Amino acid sequence: MSLTAMTRLELRRLAVRPLAWALAALTIAWLAWTFVLGLGQFLGAQVKLAALADAPGFTDLVAIPLLAELVKLAFLVVPLMTMSSLAGERRTGTLPLLLSTGLPAWRIVLGKYLAVLAWLGLWLLATLAMPLAVGAHGTADWGKLAAATLGTALTLATLAAVGIACSAATGFPAIAAAAALIVTLALWTIDRGAQAAGVSGGFLEWLTLATHLQNLLRGLVSSADIVWFALAIGVSLTLAVRRLGADRERQ
Amino acid sequence: MLNVAGISRRRAGRAAVSDLSFKLNRGEVLGLLGVNGAGKSTTLAMLAGALRPEEGRIELDGRRFDNAPTLARTLIGWLPEAAPLWPELSVDEHLGAFAALRGIGKAQARRGADAVIERLQLGDLRRRLAGVLSQGQRQRLGLACALLHEPPLLILDEPANALDPVQVGELRKLIRERAATGSAVILSTHVLGEVVAVCDRVAILHEGRLRHDAPLGDHAALEKTFFGIATGATA
Numbered sequence: 001m002s003l004t005a006m007t008r009l010e011l012r013r014l015a016v017r018p019l020a021w022a023l024a025a026l027t028i029a030w031l032a033w034t035f036v037l038g039l040g041q042f043l044g045a046q047v048k049l050a051a052l053a054d055a056p057g058f059t060d061l062v063a064i065p066l067l068a069e070l071v072k073l074a075f076l077v078v079p080l081m082t083m084s085s086l087a088g089e090r091r092t093g094t095l096p097l098l099l100s101t102g103l104p105a106w107r108i109v110l111g112k113y114l115a116v117l118a119w120l121g122l123w124l125l126a127t128l129a130m131p132l133a134v135g136a137h138g139t140a141d142w143g144k145l146a147a148a149t150l151g152t153a154l155t156l157a158t159l160a161a162v163g164i165a166c167s168a169a170t171g172f173p174a175i176a177a178a179a180a181l182i183v184t185l186a187l188w189t190i191d192r193g194a195q196a197a198g199v200s201g202g203f204l205e206w207l208t209l210a211t212h213l214q215n216l217l218r219g220l221v222s223s224a225d226i227v228w229f230a231l232a233i234g235v236s237l238t239l240a241v242r243r244l245g246a247d248r249e250r251q
Numbered sequence: 252m253l254n255v256a257g258i259s260r261r262r263a264g265r266a267a268v269s270d271l272s273f274k275l276n277r278g279e280v281l282g283l284l285g286v287n288g289a290g291k292s293t294t295l296a297m298l299a300g301a302l303r304p305e306e307g308r309i310e311l312d313g314r315r316f317d318n319a320p321t322l323a324r325t326l327i328g329w330l331p332e333a334a335p336l337w338p339e340l341s342v343d344e345h346l347g348a349f350a351a352l353r354g355i356g357k358a359q360a361r362r363g364a365d366a367v368i369e370r371l372q373l374g375d376l377r378r379r380l381a382g383v384l385s386q387g388q389r390q391r392l393g394l395a396c397a398l399l400h401e402p403p404l405l406i407l408d409e410p411a412n413a414l415d416p417v418q419v420g421e422l423r424k425l426i427r428e429r430a431a432t433g434s435a436v437i438l439s440t441h442v443l444g445e446v447v448a449v450c451d452r453v454a455i456l457h458e459g460r461l462r463h464d465a466p467l468g469d470h471a472a473l474e475k476t477f478f479g480i481a482t483g484a485t486a
Contacts (some may be wrong), residue, residue: 002352005348005354009351012340013337013339016340042480052360093331094335094336094337096331096335097298098352100299100301100329101298250304
């Protein structure tokens with residue numbers, strides 16, 4: 001019950017913040033422009049593509065690049081959406097008030113996480129509506145699109161969990177946003193050094209977010225990739241819960 | 252009702268509260284006095300469940316509270332200093348949110364909200380956002396959130412801040428009403444007149460330690476005791 005109350009409270013707060021609406025409007029406008037451009041190029045290349053034996057289709061050339069663009073934007077959008085989750089509460093003095101209602105730290109963290117996930121889910125749906133509207137009248141590769149959507153959703157969920165953990169670690173929302181951006185970028189490119197040295201595979205490659213997302217964007221759903229996302233989300237939320245619990249101990 | 256036994260807490264590397272013990276009965280109003288930095292807000296945060304004591308224990312109705320902060324959901328109402336609120340939510344939304352967080356059913360929450368809104372004269376402000384309220388209105392909304400579930404223990408940290416004289420009079424009446432219905436009230440302030448006007452007992456904190464705990468005497472005697480402790484003239 002109190003988890004639902006926490007989620008509803010956070011959703012209500014997100015719904016009345018101009019930042020959430022401004023981000024949604026600007027990014028969806030950008031994504032729509034990207035989609036129209038991609039679709040135009042795809043239609044213009046129809047003759048060339050028809051000559052190829054195993055030519056990429058609408059899903060490969062339009063839908064999946066659109067989701068990849070969404071993921072790129074998410075590296076900026078998600079830290080902005082999560083920065084105030086806990087850092088803002090701490091800064092305005094409402095965190096002790098929340099703790100005094102007897103809510104355990106995990107319910108506060110999970111409630112806030114679910115609210116951000118709901119917003120991100122709507123953002124993803126609004127983006128997905130564009131290729132779905134066109135694909136429904138054409139020949140989309142639904143299986144590949146489903147895998148790519150799953151990968152995008154898991155990436156958004158991971159970025160949100162990292163954002164919440166960073167927000168739990170500080171009392172300054174701007175620092176939380178900057179930290180989340182750096183951590184997620186590091187997670188995205190952590191194996192760059194190894195790649196530059198010509199080393200492929202190994203732990204660093206496994207640790208990299210891009211490795212797991214790329215598989216799903218290619219339509220490959222493997223339990224190893226899903227477990228990686230689950231681990232990343234679990235570790236981030238656990239850190240957030242522990243940090244928030246420590247507030248009761250060491251404010 | 253409330254039994255505080257030897258609680259201690261360090262903050263920012265120094266002892267904010269040391270070995271604090273006192274008891275509070277139902278229907279009693281305790282004034283907690285002290286100069287700035289005496290440890291009043293830290294004490295209240297521990298009593299409200301927002302901060303865990305490093306030592307000692309707090310019991311509410313015979314149940315250990317410091318290890319089970321969920322007891323706070325139904326038993327405690329807390330108005331922290333400066334009444335922190337969510338600026339983007341309205342008065343009604345605040346009351347709805349606190350009712351839900353405290354696990355109060357919808358019908359009871361509506362009744363409770365109507366009652367505190369009427370009692371604290373917030374009727375005209377129900378749909379106004381907390382961010383545009385005056386400090387006095389914020390203080391009344393914070394108080395409404397603390398009173399919503401009719402808690403048996405009410406903790407008020409500088410509740411008269413930013414209230415006008417009429418509202419201060421109303422606040423005093425409200426505190427006495429709560430005490431008359433059997434609630435225990437802890438009122439933290441550094442204004443002696445507040446304590447004299449409304450409290451049955453007074454406790455004086457100085458440098459984190461309880462230096463005085465006695466039934467309220469007259470204003471002159473309290474002033475002498477308080478300034479004696481605050482200036483170090485009384486050991």
